[in-house]
Amino acid sequence: MIQNLCATIACFVAFTAPAFASDAVKGAETLFSSPNGLTERCVRIISIPGGEYSKHDLTDEAAYCDIDLHAPTVALCPKTWSTSPGTMIYDVRNGPYANNRSEFERNACKEGKSASALAGDTLAKFKITMNQSGTSGTFSASPLLYYHFSRYFGTTVKVPVAVWRSTDAKTHASEVAQPGLALSGHNHGARMNHEGWRYVVEAEQNPGIYKPTDDIFTADRKQIYGVLLDSPGHRYGSEINGTRKSGWGKGQNLDFQETPAFLALRDASPLDQAINAGLKRGRQNSQINKDLGKDVSPQQMAFWMREISEIVLLDFIFSQQDRVGNIDFTPYYYWLESDELTHKRAKHHAPKDGDVPAGAQLLRRTNLSDNDAGGRVQYANFAKSTQMLEKLRHFDAEVYRKLMALDRDLQAQGPIWQWTASSLGLTESQISQIVKNTKLATDILRSSCENGNLRFDLNPKRFFETRQVTADNVTCDGA
Structure with missing residues (x-):
């Protein structure tokens, strides 16, 4: 290949x-x-x-x-x-x-x-x-x-x-x-x-x-x-992008943290309880409540929480300055078949496909269609300045391990550092920023782990299949 x-x-x-x-x-x-x-x-x-x-x-x-x-x-x-x-x-x-x-x-x-x-x-x-x-x-x-x-x-x-x-x-x-x-x-x-x-x-x-x-x-x-x-997708409303009432910059990035899924990520309770708390608090805003609609399943929330945690990490590493308002979705049907999660893409605003079982859930899966305002040293890193990573209380175990390994590689100028430095046409300062941001992200999440403030339970597939909320055991050094 x-x-x-x-x-x-x-x-x-x-x-x-x-x-x-x-x-x-x-x-x-x-x-x-x-x-x-x-x-x-x-x-x-x-x-x-x-x-x-x-x-x-x-x-x-x-x-x-x-x-x-x-x-x-x-x-x-x-x-x-x-x-x-x-x-x-x-x-x-x-x-x-x-x-x-x-x-x-x-x-x-x-x-x-x-x-x-x-x-x-x-x-x-x-x-x-x-x-x-x-x-x-x-x-x-x-x-x-x-x-x-x-x-x-x-x-x-x-x-x-x-x-x-x-x-x-x-x-x-x-x-x-x-x-x-x-x-x-x-x-x-x-x-x-x-x-x-x-x-x-x-x-x-x-x-x-x-x-x-x-x-x-x-x-x-x-x-x-x-x-x-190519970046197809349908734009989320305030249920994911936030109300943006506080204006561009830090304001709308703080508004983003008041959405149901982000509120659930900030809640230190076990996953199922955090989901309920995030939905309840998020619905207190009338615009968000309207954009959410009547029924939001725990399974939908679990996917949203995992996706937003990943967005925050990537945006932090790459100093993204224009994320809020630019988060999209694609609809999919999800159902269990012989206890295994199965899915099929749905047509937006179209009736259910005939070969989708009656009990299938229609979920919105998140797309990062617009990723062109990161990577430059001059850009404002709003994930960093509004302390998004510090507020996370739920994370995925494998993504965490990958982050720890990435930091070790970049610090040692290993294969990933070599790839970053030689493959993308970046300048020295741009490469250095990625290395520094990765180190800071690693330190923040490792500290949360060591202080007992991070649950490694963001596995939406397992949650859908079993409603299992038990967190994975992860060593804080990611080894």
């Missing part, structure tokens, strides 16, 4: 990151030629040591790196909604603009989000870094960090696959960025999106105006780079 080419210690060599690593990424490459004769790269980043990648992960990686951005059956549209600029990539082999790339881009792209309904399929989204005055903070290495480290931790929260991609800056400027600037100017309320496109247009004309230039341009300054990914 391509992903396992460098999964052993022998594959790594001593490495010191340059001041600006830029496009110095490592993995399996697929090459494309732009209309201007430039060689573009799509890179499936080397797998993180100890990571487990599903067949679906590998299939998605391969599919992204099969996309020729200049093919006549592929159309590109500027993303003019939300806060950050991006490029939507559509398959136009079918639909009203079948095999007519130029007509789709000229007419359908004006429809914004609705352009997807005019295409045969949405293939991916191309996201670049954008951190200039008046724009929304995004960092293209961040989705790569979340993808690969989530596979190391074996998270239950679903994190989308991401691959690295470069593309001809001149072609992107005329086909995507300039239309993006023009179209976003008519999108009321998307000021940051419009400013983002303005910087992209100006930088593609003169790369030196964007600082640091290496953040969006390859070393030859002829291509921009970012990530390809």
